Amino acid sequence: MTDTPSGSAHVPVLLEQVVEALAPVDKGVYIDGTYGGGGYSRAVLAVADCKIIAIDRDPDAQARAWEHAGKDARLRPAPGRFSELHLAARANGHEHVDGVMLDLGVSSFQIDQAERGFSFMRDGPLDMRMEKSGPSAADAVNLLEEKQLSAIFHFLGEEPASRRIAKAIVARRADTPFSTTLDLAGLIESTVGGRQGKRTHPATRAFQALRLYVNDELGELVAGLSAAEDVIRPGGRIVVVSFHSLEDRIVKHFLRERSGNAGGGSRHAPEAQRGAAPSFELIARRSIEPTDEETAINPRARSSRLRYAIRTDAPAWGEADGYTSRLPRLSDLEGMMS
Ligand SMILES: C[S@@+](CC[C@H](N)C(=O)[O-])C[C@H]1O[C@@H](n2cnc3c(N)ncnc32)[C@H](O)[C@@H]1O
Structure with a gap:
């Protein structure tokens, strides 16, 4: 457990299972x-x-890693994104590694700090950028077209009221652009109705969608899985913990396909790769989920799923399947900002 500046803590999810899977x-x-x-x-x-x-x-996480490295030289901090983990390995003198762990999404450090703008429960700037650079969530809601916003809420939030929310945002921003988390959360709540006994806040899905979009999280995941396939040596392991169905679907599909367990053939594989030798051996088809004890102590663990596999000696299949969507590209949004 690591303390956050706000006094709460980030409790690692499925910790024992991750270590066991990585071996x-x-x-x-x-x-x-x-x-x-x-x-x-x-x-x-x-x-x-x-x-x-x-x-x-x-x-902020890099700074924590450097502090940790000051006490334990076996830890080598590397800036950047996991989609480029092969570059980090090379920069540290390794063409191949024995394993890769990915624990997707955001940490309590990020959620709990109102000024990072990830939470609809805390008032802060509508930011949500893990890297603290590039277009923010406010840029997305203030600049994208209604159709584009609706697509983000639909595909990345699986939000049934995606169109209504997008329409309400565009109508409201004509008067006053959005700048804070609670402002947007309030607009969504008044558009789709209050909680009415539901366990989740009405803005949950829309906030998730904006966060995934602003950080291109699914694109990162697809690229990160391919980079891991390239860099893990035969017998090495990949371990991925995901927090919602969109992420888990990508991980499940990737590992099943590349282990020859896609069921009904690898119809998503590039033509040249169909029938290719499996690059991973899947140990269990089903995901590992937290115990009731863990979710009682750490509610954030509730929706977590762990999947892992062992790299074979077959060549990497190359770039993973993209996630199909009709989403605006982040570069389009960047273009609108200038
Ligand atoms: C759930 S937390 C990880 C917690 C960690 N396992 C622990 O035990 O403390 C996810 C972290 O991954 C980082 N992150 C998310 N996507 C990333 C990406 N594409 N590349 C690099 N870091 C990423 C976030 O900034 C966040 O700090």
Whole structure:
């Protein structure tokens, strides 16, 4: 557990299961693609005398990794995104590594700090950028067309009221652009109705969608899985923890396809790759889920799913399947900002 500035803590999810799935060995080299508060890295370093290349796109998390590295030279912080984890490995002198861990999404550090703008429960700037640079959530809601906003809420939030919310946003911003989290959350609540006994806040799905969009999280995941396939040596492991169905679907599909378990053939695989030798061996078809005890202690774990696989000696299949969507590109939004 690592303390956040607000006094709460980031509790690593499925920690024991992740370490067991990664099965780290002495002298091994591993990539923690989502260092966060370093919970996974610490647990791995506690059971094996290995090296960990610690990536995180958030400058605050990188600072934590550097602080950690000052106390344990086996941790090697690397800036950047996990879609480029092969570059981080190379920069640290490794063409191949023994395993990659990815713990997707945001940390409690990010959610709990109102000024990062991730939470509809805390008033802060409508930001949501993990990297603290590039277009923010406010840029998206103030600049994108109604159709584009609706697509984001529909595809990335699976929000049934996507059109109504987009329409209400566009009508409201004509008077006053959105700048804060609670302003947007309030507009969504008044558009789709209050909680009415539901467990989740009415803005949950729209906020998730904006966060995924602003950080291109699904694009990162697709690219990160391919980069891991390239860089993990035969016998090495990939371990991924996801938090919602969109992410888990991508991980499940990737691992099933590349282990020859796609069911009905790899129709999504590039033509040249159909029938290619499996690049991963899937240990269990089903995902690993948290126990009731874990979710009682850490409600954030509730929707987590762990999937892992072992790299075979077959060549990598190359770039993973893109996620199909009719989403505006982040570069389009950047263009609108200038
Ligand atoms: C759930 S937290 C990880 C928590 C960590 N496992 C721990 O035990 O403390 C996810 C972290 O991944 C980072 N992140 C998300 N997407 C990323 C990406 N594409 N590249 C690099 N870091 C990313 C976030 O900034 C966040 O710090």
